[in-house]
Amino acid sequence: MENSLPAYDTDPDESDAYRIAPHNIEAEQALLGAILINNDAFDRIAAFLEVTHFYEPLHARIFEAVSKLISGGHIATPVTLKSYFDADEALQDVGGAQYLARLAGAATTIINVAEYGRTIYDLAVRRDLIRIGEEMHVRAYDAPVDDPPSAQIMDAEQSLYSLAEKGKYEGGFQSFSDSMRDAIDMAAAAYERDGGLSGISTGLRDMDELLGGLQKSDLIIVAGRPSMGKTALATNIAFNAAKAYKAEHHADGTVEVKDGAIVGFFSLEMSAEQLATRLLSEQSRISSGKIRRGKIDEHEWHQFVEASRDLEGIPLYIDDTGGLTIASLAARARKLKRQRGLGLLVVDYIQLLSGSGSPGANRVQEVTEITTGLKALAKELEVPIMALSQLSRQVESRDDKRPQLSDLRESGSIEQDADVVTFVYREEYYVSRREPNEGTPEHLQWQDDMERVYGKADVIVGKQRHGPTGTIRLQFEAEITRFSDLADRDRMPDRME
Numbered sequence: 001m002e003n004s005l006p007a008y009d010t011d012p013d014e015s016d017a018y019r020i021a022p023h024n025i026e027a028e029q030a031l032l033g034a035i036l037i038n039n040d041a042f043d044r045i046a047a048f049l050e051v052t053h054f055y056e057p058l059h060a061r062i063f064e065a066v067s068k069l070i071s072g073g074h075i076a077t078p079v080t081l082k083s084y085f086d087a088d089e090a091l092q093d094v095g096g097a098q099y100l101a102r103l104a105g106a107a108t109t110i111i112n113v114a115e116y117g118r119t120i121y122d123l124a125v126r127r128d129l130i131r132i133g134e135e136m137h138v139r140a141y142d143a144p145v146d147d148p149p150s151a152q153i154m155d156a157e158q159s160l161y162s163l164a165e166k167g168k169y170e171g172g173f174q175s176f177s178d179s180m181r182d183a184i185d186m187a188a189a190a191y192e193r194d195g196g197l198s199g200i201s202t203g204l205r206d207m208d209e210l211l212g213g214l215q216k217s218d219l220i221i222v223a224g225r226p227s228m229g230k231t232a233l234a235t236n237i238a239f240n241a242a243k244a245y246k247a248e249h250h251a252d253g254t255v256e257v258k259d260g261a262i263v264g265f266f267s268l269e270m271s272a273e274q275l276a277t278r279l280l281s282e283q284s285r286i287s288s289g290k291i292r293r294g295k296i297d298e299h300e301w302h303q304f305v306e307a308s309r310d311l312e313g314i315p316l317y318i319d320d321t322g323g324l325t326i327a328s329l330a331a332r333a334r335k336l337k338r339q340r341g342l343g344l345l346v347v348d349y350i351q352l353l354s355g356s357g358s359p360g361a362n363r364v365q366e367v368t369e370i371t372t373g374l375k376a377l378a379k380e381l382e383v384p385i386m387a388l389s390q391l392s393r394q395v396e397s398r399d400d401k402r403p404q405l406s407d408l409r410e411s412g413s414i415e416q417d418a419d420v421v422t423f424v425y426r427e428e429y430y431v432s433r434r435e436p437n438e439g440t441p442e443h444l445q446w447q448d449d450m451e452r453v454y455g456k457a458d459v460i461v462g463k464q465r466h467g468p469t470g471t472i473r474l475q476f477e478a479e480i481t482r483f484s485d486l487a488d489r490d491r492m493p494d495r496m497e
Helices: 025-037 039-045 057-071 078-082 089-093 098-106 113-142 149-164 176-192 205-211 230-243 272-284 288-293 298-312 326-339 363-381 393-397 413-417 427-432 441-453
Strands: 219-224 246-249 255-259 263-267 316-319 344-348 385-390 420-425 456-464 470-477 482-485
Touching (some): 025 057, 025 113, 113 149, 149 326, 149 363, 205 470, 219 230, 219 363, 230 272, 230 344, 230 385, 263 272, 263 326, 272 298, 344 363, 363 413
Parallel strands (some): 219 385, 219 420, 263 316, 344 385
Antiparallel strands (some): 246 255, 420 456, 470 482
């Protein structure tokens, strides 16, 4: 037939020692032909099909030209495409401009165009899987000493995760108009959400006011000396976010989160049981010591049971594996997002993670690798990561023990990679430890100081990329390790005279 398309030799010769990557030339020809006879067919595949999905380079160039014409409001036909390919040698090899006419002539309908597009897309994904497998194979064989298996596993996991997430593996630049639409969507969501937050609510009024909630892709550092309440603040925020979780499940299988978040909590210091006990203590308002020893009365037992029922259904997942590397933490976080979803990740704490290097390696470089990895993971998963960090002992040697950015332990990369750096500071902790002898004037002054600071804590925002810094005053109940909003006098109801 005059309109028959040139045949491609897709079957390898029996003597070939290699296998040809999966592809379907006929599907590519049918799709291009369908678009050329009816440009409306382009809208059916434009959302998911890209130039890079085509196996035959000539077909990729034709699709690119078609996309430019249709997106620019022009008509794509064999005639309008001709000027794009006058000097294209590959097109000349298959018949020149007549090949474009034959593509259109061989197409009979646009009904199956979406199926053709999905076939081309699926085969491209299979080729990417083969490429990733070959890269893993070659790298594992030829890896130098300074390229440990953990790094290879992390890179392979990241490649596979990116491939599995629709629309993420293309990467590259995006237009400002696309970025602007994302910003408008974020502002609209903040406008519609209770409290007007663009990020995930911490459940603490003043903290939300200063931070605007926990923002997607941000690395948020919560730092402090031991006994300041870092873990308590992190568990409070994790619980508040998980308890507030609300989502709409659509018919196409997508999930739209309306409030709160599914939370993943890496507890490298405490066991999952200890963390659960702490959460139960916070919510039942019974000290964890009484819970552990079983010294609770009947009324407290009912409180405890009620709190456990409230906690049972919240989407909070705890991994208490000790000694994790940043590579294994990233792999577990990706798995959690794929299997259950993920909106907020908490890591307690940075100094208990290890890098991919050998034991005894330079610790500053190792912490740099960890913080860089956490920031990259936050961007990849598009969730805020709250990572806890110890402060150096130099805080204790100062008269003013309020922490500063320079106190971040072991690496300036923590400050550099973080989008937000906060410090937990409880003056009560230091005042209570310098009690003078009773009956002295100094003891009376100490009592006044204790009354002033008792049950209060400061969360100092020392750095924030997209907002102001400042100090947030919170209430802290040490017995149940619970942070809450401070009832300031200007927020109290007016007194009745």
